[in-house]
Amino acid sequence: MKTLRTEVAVIGAGTAGMTGYRAAKAGGKQTLLIEGNVYGTTCARVGCMPSKLLISAADAAHMLQAAAGFGVHAGAVRIDGKAVMARVRSERDRFVGFVVESVDGYPAEDKLHGHARFLSPTRLQVGDHTLVEAERFVIATGSTPIVPDEWRAAGTRVITSDEVFYWDDLPASVAVAGTGVIGLELGQALHRLGVRVTIFGRGGSVAQLSDPEVLDVARGAMTDELDVRFKTRIVKVEPQGDGLAITSEDTNGDQHTEHFAYLLSAIGRRPNVHQLGLENTGLRRDHHGIPLYDSQTMQCGTSAIFIAGDANDERPQLPEAADHGRIAGDNAARYPDVKPGLRRTPLAITFTEPQIATMGSGYSELCVSHAGRFAVGKVSFHNQGRSRVMLQNKGMLRVYAEYQTGRFLGAEMIGPRAENIGHLLSWAVQAGLTVDAMLDMPFYHPVVEEGVRTALRDLAHHLQHEPAHDCPCVDCTPAP
Numbered sequence: 001m002k003t004l005r006t007e008v009a010v011i012g013a014g015t016a017g018m019t020g021y022r023a024a025k026a027g028g029k030q031t032l033l034i035e036g037n038v039y040g041t042t043c044a045r046v047g048c049m050p051s052k053l054l055i056s057a058a059d060a061a062h063m064l065q066a067a068a069g070f071g072v073h074a075g076a077v078r079i080d081g082k083a084v085m086a087r088v089r090s091e092r093d094r095f096v097g098f099v100v101e102s103v104d105g106y107p108a109e110d111k112l113h114g115h116a117r118f119l120s121p122t123r124l125q126v127g128d129h130t131l132v133e134a135e136r137f138v139i140a141t142g143s144t145p146i147v148p149d150e151w152r153a154a155g156t157r158v159i160t161s162d163e164v165f166y167w168d169d170l171p172a173s174v175a176v177a178g179t180g181v182i183g184l185e186l187g188q189a190l191h192r193l194g195v196r197v198t199i200f201g202r203g204g205s206v207a208q209l210s211d212p213e214v215l216d217v218a219r220g221a222m223t224d225e226l227d228v229r230f231k232t233r234i235v236k237v238e239p240q241g242d243g244l245a246i247t248s249e250d251t252n253g254d255q256h257t258e259h260f261a262y263l264l265s266a267i268g269r270r271p272n273v274h275q276l277g278l279e280n281t282g283l284r285r286d287h288h289g290i291p292l293y294d295s296q297t298m299q300c301g302t303s304a305i306f307i308a309g310d311a312n313d314e315r316p317q318l319p320e321a322a323d324h325g326r327i328a329g330d331n332a333a334r335y336p337d338v339k340p341g342l343r344r345t346p347l348a349i350t351f352t353e354p355q356i357a358t359m360g361s362g363y364s365e366l367c368v369s370h371a372g373r374f375a376v377g378k379v380s381f382h383n384q385g386r387s388r389v390m391l392q393n394k395g396m397l398r399v400y401a402e403y404q405t406g407r408f409l410g411a412e413m414i415g416p417r418a419e420n421i422g423h424l425l426s427w428a429v430q431a432g433l434t435v436d437a438m439l440d441m442p443f444y445h446p447v448v449e450e451g452v453r454t455a456l457r458d459l460a461h462h463l464q465h466e467p468a469h470d471c472p473c474v475d476c477t478p479a480p
Contacts, residue, residue, distance in 0.1 A: 004032065004132050006032040008134060008333060009031075009116075011124070011276070012035065013103060014041045014321070015321040015322055016324050016325035017033065017138070017140035019322045019329065020326070022329065025110075029333045031110060032111075036114055040099045045092065047161070048318060049092060050091075050092040050095075053092065057084045057088070058190070085167050089166070114126040114127030115275070117276055118278060121303065135304060136304040136333075138298075138325070139305065140324075141271070142310045142311060143270055144269060145161060147265045151237045151265060155239050157243060157263065159265070161264070164264065170194065175199075175200065175246050175260040175262070176199040176266055177234055177263065177264065177266060184350060185350060185352055186264065196260075201232065208362075210364035211362070213396060218414040221394050231250060234247070235249045235255065244259070245257055245259055269310065290312060291305070293306070297341065298327045299338050315346065344430060345426045346426070354395045355418035357411075357414075357422030359426035360410025360429035361409045362412055363473075373403050375466070378399070379454040384451040395418075396413065397415060399455045403466045407434055408429055415448075416448050417449075439453065439460060
């Protein structure tokens with residue numbers, strides 16, 4: 001077994017790892033990038049890019065169906081599943097190729113392939129071939145979709161989003177477990193492409209939403225189009241012919257067994273930290289086994305070990321992973337002179353239709369940090385002008401601001417153009433704008449953003465009439 005010595009070792013060559021590697025190199029340090037799997041980020045290979053390719057195909061099919069509402073009749077719609085998946089895979093491979101090309105450009109002596117495991121706070125074993133001694137480390141090992149063991153025992157037709165993007169054709173039916181971002185995005189896309197889809201949710205959650213009024217509207221919007229069964233859990237999965245027999249149970253205890261070609265497990269992702277030998281580092285860890293770290297510096301305790309991206313389980317999104325990696329790599333290079341890095345305003349988008357977006361501080365977060373100290377404004381998109389013009393008049397936006405200062409704090413929404421509105425409102429939060437300052441901004445006509453103005457006007461009204469003893473969070477407190 002050979003031994004390599006380096007100043008910084010980065011474990012994982014995904015988005016966070018690649019960014020961390022470049023930051024450490026820019027800091028003038030000898031840096032080794034270690035990867036135990038194939039190169040190509042989760043986003044490019046099995047995440048945000050291939051999912052948007054599938055969603056785009058679904059949107060095209062849906063527009064043909066929706067055109068009749070405008071008096072435009074397209075005739076019989078034929079969906080070529082093989083052609084749909086061929087384009088998804090081809091374009092996906094192109095995106096992955098860009099990532100691999102970037103890694104190929106790194107010096108060969110800076111790359112090492114194999115599974116890394118800590119032997120001590122300063123030593124790694126990589127595979128069965130190399131010992132790595134380093135002064136500082138960046139853990140950027142990503143995450144893995146969760147599949148319960150009892151489901152996995154049913155065989156290869158129990159899948160995760162990773163497998164979807166390797167299909168050669170669209171299946172006849174799919175059961176989706178989970179009403180989070182991945183479950184809803186893929187479930188709706190497959191439904192619009194002619195696949196029989198049922199989505200099971202153990203509770204009443206919808207993607208990343210926490211505002212009870214927005215959640216209520218979102219549940220209605222999803223069930224208007226999709227077979228979504230909230231408060232229903234999957235209790236048994238068994239092989240049956242060329243698919244699976246899936247038994248679900250609702251809150252009344254009633255069970256129902258149905259046949260599906262596949263079960264897509266979209267119940268969450270688990271950080272890849274459990275095979276790293278972290279017990280040999282001396283790091284303090286939480287009850288999930290994740291090292292305790294500073295979210296401004298990515299430093300684990302006072303050690304020379306930093307953690308970034310999905311591995312730290314903070315915000316599993318590509319922009320956050322890139323920021324984490326940059327901060328971790330920079331601080332690994334400058335250790336022990338560690339400094340806080342740029343953390344941007346939270347922004348999360350779900351590409352369903354209607355789209356879902358949360359920006360800044362969410363409702364449940366404000367119920368803790370600003371209980372009784374924030375006002376709420378809202379708008380329904382049902383009668384919003386441009387939304388009705390486009391036949392996309394579903395949804396609600398709720399906006400939040402601080403009493404006394406009028407500072408804009410955040411928003412949650414489901415509705416048209418949420419990916420664009422989300423950016424505008426998150427920028428307003430990061431800029432520290434007040435509601436009055438936002439209302440002084442230009443609004444064209446007719447645009448969906450006029451709905452934002454309506455919500456802000458409602459918010460401004462509530463800011464001017466602060467109640468003496470009222471908290472908008474009474475409906476998010478635990479039930480007795």
